[in-house]
Every structure is written in C-alpha cells, then in structure tokens.
Amino acid sequence: LAAVALDGQALKRVAPEHRADREIVLAAVKSNWGAWRHASADIQSDRDIMLELIRQCPFNFERVGSELRRDRGFVLEAVKTNPDLLCDGYQNEEDFIAELEEFLGDQSHLNPQKREENRESYRCRLGPDRAADESDVGDDECGDCDSRFWHSLKRDPAFMLEVVRGRGADLRRAEGGLRGCRELVLEAVRQDGAALQFAARELRCDPELQPDRVRQNRLAG
Structure with a gap:
C-alpha cells in the first residue's frame, strides 16, 4: 500500500x-x-475509483461504464468532484474530439462509430449553448440514451442547483426554461457574478440579481 x-x-x-x-x-x-x-x-469500474479518475481529469468520464454514466447520483458527484466535466473550453466539437482522442490514445479516426460516440459525448454534455429563451430539443430529437439522460439532468432543477453551486457559469447548461428560474439564477450569481449573462433575458435586468446587489445581500445576511 x-x-x-x-x-x-x-x-x-x-x-x-x-x-x-x-x-x-x-x-x-x-x-x-x-x-x-x-x-x-x-x-x-469501482465508483470511487472512477470518481478519482474524473477528479484528476474530466476526460476520464469517457472510461465510465454505461450503468454509472446513467446514474444520476454518480453524475452529480462527478460534476461536483470536477466541474470541468461540464466545461466547454473548446471552440468547436472537432477541437474537443481531437484532444479527447489524444488523451485516450485511441484510434477513433479509424473507427467512424467510435468517433460518432465522441461527438455525441460533446453534444450532450458540453454542446453549443442555446439562447436562454429558445425551446429545447424534444426527447425524440435527443438521439441515444446517454443524450436523453443528459438532457433530462440539465432540465432537472435540483440537479442544476447543485451544479451552479459548484460553478455558477454552468448555468449556461440549464435547459427546459431553467435559465428563467429565479432561484437557480440567484444561486449561480452568488457563486459567480458573470453567470448572470446566461440567465433568461427577463432576469438579466432584475435589480435583485445584479452581482453587486447579490454580494451586498450576502454580506448583510
């Protein structure tokens, strides 16, 4: 040992x-x-061992077995362990895929099916931001089970509340009208004032949600 x-x-x-x-x-x-x-x-595939891998690098989520990948409690714990699991520090999905393949050392460029799996991982976890007031895709448009699962999480108020408590900017990941949820936006702004830009349009000018006001109220409280 x-x-x-x-x-x-x-x-x-x-x-x-x-x-x-x-x-x-x-x-x-x-x-x-x-x-x-x-x-x-x-x-x-042990739960704690996989969480430790993810803590050290979010790309290790790709090594997680299908059962844990669709376990709400595990995914929430993984996001708390490493918020970069939802980070989109890539200009486009091709950059993400290239870095992922280099990290995993796989040969996805030789396997179209594997490359499409990598694309889907990007789209459902990190995918392009939607406008705050834009309708989200329906379940019939979500693709495979992993994608439907991630969309359901990003529409889950309790899940997203825990996510933004770890990193406010992940408010951008919220779907299903949640960026118009005042409680969620307030929690995100408490963690990171810049998160207000990802709120629904009608909340961005709310005086009580402005970063300075939120900070003052927190200090006073």
Missing part, C-alpha cells in the same frame, strides 16, 4: 491479488490515475 501511494505505477509490479484490492488500487490511482490501467478488470 505504501509503495503504490508513493508511486501509482508500482501497481503494475504487485501481485495480481493486490491489483484487485480496492484500497490498494484507489491509493495507486490517487498517486497517478494512469495506474488504473494496471488494476484488475473487476475493480476498474
């Missing part, structure tokens, strides 16, 4: 039974997430 805690890659040199030990693997992954590759297949 001490050895892998100091050097996660030491996991590849330990006995097979230790590579299936959750405590040892988690310690190794905390030291170096790349050690995950040397863990037993049975332990690689």
Whole structure:
C-alpha cells in the first residue's frame, strides 16, 4: 500500500491479488490515475475509483461504464468532484474530439462509430449553448440514451442547483426554461457574478440579481 501511494505505477509490479484490492488500487490511482490501467478488470469500474479518475481529469468520464454514466447520483458527484466535466473550453466539437482522442490514445479516426460516440459525448454534455429563451430539443430529437439522460439532468432543477453551486457559469447548461428560474439564477450569481449573462433575458435586468446587489445581500445576511 505504501509503495503504490508513493508511486501509482508500482501497481503494475504487485501481485495480481493486490491489483484487485480496492484500497490498494484507489491509493495507486490517487498517486497517478494512469495506474488504473494496471488494476484488475473487476475493480476498474469501482465508483470511487472512477470518481478519482474524473477528479484528476474530466476526460476520464469517457472510461465510465454505461450503468454509472446513467446514474444520476454518480453524475452529480462527478460534476461536483470536477466541474470541468461540464466545461466547454473548446471552440468547436472537432477541437474537443481531437484532444479527447489524444488523451485516450485511441484510434477513433479509424473507427467512424467510435468517433460518432465522441461527438455525441460533446453534444450532450458540453454542446453549443442555446439562447436562454429558445425551446429545447424534444426527447425524440435527443438521439441515444446517454443524450436523453443528459438532457433530462440539465432540465432537472435540483440537479442544476447543485451544479451552479459548484460553478455558477454552468448555468449556461440549464435547459427546459431553467435559465428563467429565479432561484437557480440567484444561486449561480452568488457563486459567480458573470453567470448572470446566461440567465433568461427577463432576469438579466432584475435589480435583485445584479452581482453587486447579490454580494451586498450576502454580506448583510
């Protein structure tokens, strides 16, 4: 345990039974997430181990199994662990895909189906922002189950409230009219005054939601 805690890659040199030990693997992954590759297949999909991978790099979400990818509690915890899971620091989906493929070291450019999966990951998690007052796509337009799941989360007031408490700018991800929800916008502005720009048009000029007023009320409260 001490050895892998100091050097996660030491996991590849330990006995097979230790590579299936959750405590040892988690310690190794905390030291170096790349050690995950040397863990037993049975332990690689462990919830806490996957969260640790995501904490270190949001691209590791692509390694999560389908069951956890559609687990609301896990996804919320993953977003809290690393808000960059919803970050769109890419000019377009091609930039995202290129960086993702380089990170994963896969050959998606040789596999059209895999590349389309990567595109879908971008579209449903990070996709292009919609105008605050624009109608969202219907369920029949969402594509596969992953996409429908993400759209349902971004329309879930309780889920998005937890998200903006971690990073206000992720208000831009809210769908289904939630950017017109005063409570959600207020929470986002409390975390980041600049988040007001992502609110519905009718709320952007609300005196009580202006960053200076929100800050004053918080200090007074």
